[in-house]
Amino acid sequence: MSRRTETLPLLAPTPGVERSLVVHRYGREGARPKVYLQAALHADEWPGLMALHHLLPLLDDADAAGRIVGEIVVVPYANPLGMDNRLGGIVSGRYAYDGSGNYNRDWADLAPLVKDRLNGPLSGDVAADVTRVRGALREALDDLPDRTPTMQWRKTLMRLSADADHVLDLHCDGEAEPHLYANEARAGTAMTLAQAMGIGIVLLEEEAGGGAFDTAPVELWWRLAEAGVAEAEHLPAVCFGATIELRGKNDVSDELGRQDAAGLMRFLARIGALASGAADGLTPPPDGLSTAYRLDAVDTVNAPIAGLVAYQRPLGAMVEEGEVVAVLIDPAAVPGENRVEVTTAQTGRLFTYNEHRLVQPGDRLVKVVGDKPLGYRKKGSLLED
Numbered sequence: 001m002s003r004r005t006e007t008l009p010l011l012a013p014t015p016g017v018e019r020s021l022v023v024h025r026y027g028r029e030g031a032r033p034k035v036y037l038q039a040a041l042h043a044d045e046w047p048g049l050m051a052l053h054h055l056l057p058l059l060d061d062a063d064a065a066g067r068i069v070g071e072i073v074v075v076p077y078a079n080p081l082g083m084d085n086r087l088g089g090i091v092s093g094r095y096a097y098d099g100s101g102n103y104n105r106d107w108a109d110l111a112p113l114v115k116d117r118l119n120g121p122l123s124g125d126v127a128a129d130v131t132r133v134r135g136a137l138r139e140a141l142d143d144l145p146d147r148t149p150t151m152q153w154r155k156t157l158m159r160l161s162a163d164a165d166h167v168l169d170l171h172c173d174g175e176a177e178p179h180l181y182a183n184e185a186r187a188g189t190a191m192t193l194a195q196a197m198g199i200g201i202v203l204l205e206e207e208a209g210g211g212a213f214d215t216a217p218v219e220l221w222w223r224l225a226e227a228g229v230a231e232a233e234h235l236p237a238v239c240f241g242a243t244i245e246l247r248g249k250n251d252v253s254d255e256l257g258r259q260d261a262a263g264l265m266r267f268l269a270r271i272g273a274l275a276s277g278a279a280d281g282l283t284p285p286p287d288g289l290s291t292a293y294r295l296d297a298v299d300t301v302n303a304p305i306a307g308l309v310a311y312q313r314p315l316g317a318m319v320e321e322g323e324v325v326a327v328l329i330d331p332a333a334v335p336g337e338n339r340v341e342v343t344t345a346q347t348g349r350l351f352t353y354n355e356h357r358l359v360q361p362g363d364r365l366v367k368v369v370g371d372k373p374l375g376y377r378k379k380g381s382l383l384e385d
């Protein structure tokens with residue numbers, strides 16, 4: 001079956017403006033595993049756009065060769081609302097202009113909605129219950145509110161993705177080494193993904209909090225039991241979701257896009273969405289490249305004052321607890337008092353920088369990941385705004 005490309009209309013924000021999402025569908029609808037991929041949910045994070053640009057022809061080739069086993073849904077740009085948010089020539093990204101907040105927070109808590117439509121206990125027969133929950137989920141998604149452009153856009157993305165077995169949300173950091181976030185309930189799949197894509201840092205959480213897009217369909221499967229649905233405790237962690245941080249905002253090139261697309265193809269083959277076939281033409285990453293860490297072992301080092309940033313260690317450096325990772329320069333202070341040293345609380349790898357070099361108090365400067373859980377990092381509030 002060949003690719004189907006659809007254009008889904010979004011609510012017009014103003015007269016004379018039309019918005020839409022493009023969706024490419026591969027494989028038979030309802031085939032498993034279903035994999036959903038999207039890029040640039042935060043609107044100003046473009047490496048994922050390049051990765052999916054290079055993935056589509058590979059999927060077309062696999063399709064022509066009859067290698068698509070599951071259902072693969074690709075949304076090559078997830079957020080036309082945010083991509084249109086320009087201020088002074090710059091796409092501001094991340095936060096909606098309509099006051100609804102961070103585009104990747106507060107996605108619907110699906111468990112109470114699904115519970116309402118289940119109307120009674122599950123059976124304890126896992127396969128039958130998974131089918132029944134998915135049916136109730138689709139009904140619940142159809143009933144999500146859609147009275148504003150943002151609500152209708154969120155509902156559209158949720159209806160495309162929430163019943164998938166794998167949800168891959170392609171993001172990036174300011175300046176960074178590649179890393180990914182996933183739930184520890186599916187640590188094995190997270191490592192398979194990281195290894196397929198050559199990603200060295202895997203950040204696993206029990207409960208990140210914040211309602212990130214990829215966590216809504218993942219957490220549904222255990223939140224049903226918490227919501228009081230009888231027999232739901234037998235449900236496995238059906239959905240795997242990952243937020244994949246493809247380096248930094250300006251790491252956009254054909255070469256990196258080809259590399260990431262090849263990595264995604266390797267993952268699709270490893271989870272059985274693609275029948276194995278011809279090699280994708282790029283050498284796979286070496287085994288043992290990826291390391292799993294707890295998300296609460298990431299030190300997010302923030303700026304204590306406003307100032308100009310002088311990083312003291314390169315991206316990827318191994319640093320020690322107490323080590324100076326950056327100096328903030330306060331141009332308003334007198335000489336001798338105008339340099340403030342900033343240290344890390346973690347021993348480990350420095351893997352992100354803020355891309356801006358003039359910061360205000362509270363701005364995140366770097367992230368350092370190691371083995372020691374950090375007391376100030378609390379389960380349920382592990383993501384930044």
Ligand SMILES: [Zn+2]
Binds near residue numbers: 104172
């Ligand atoms: Zn993002």
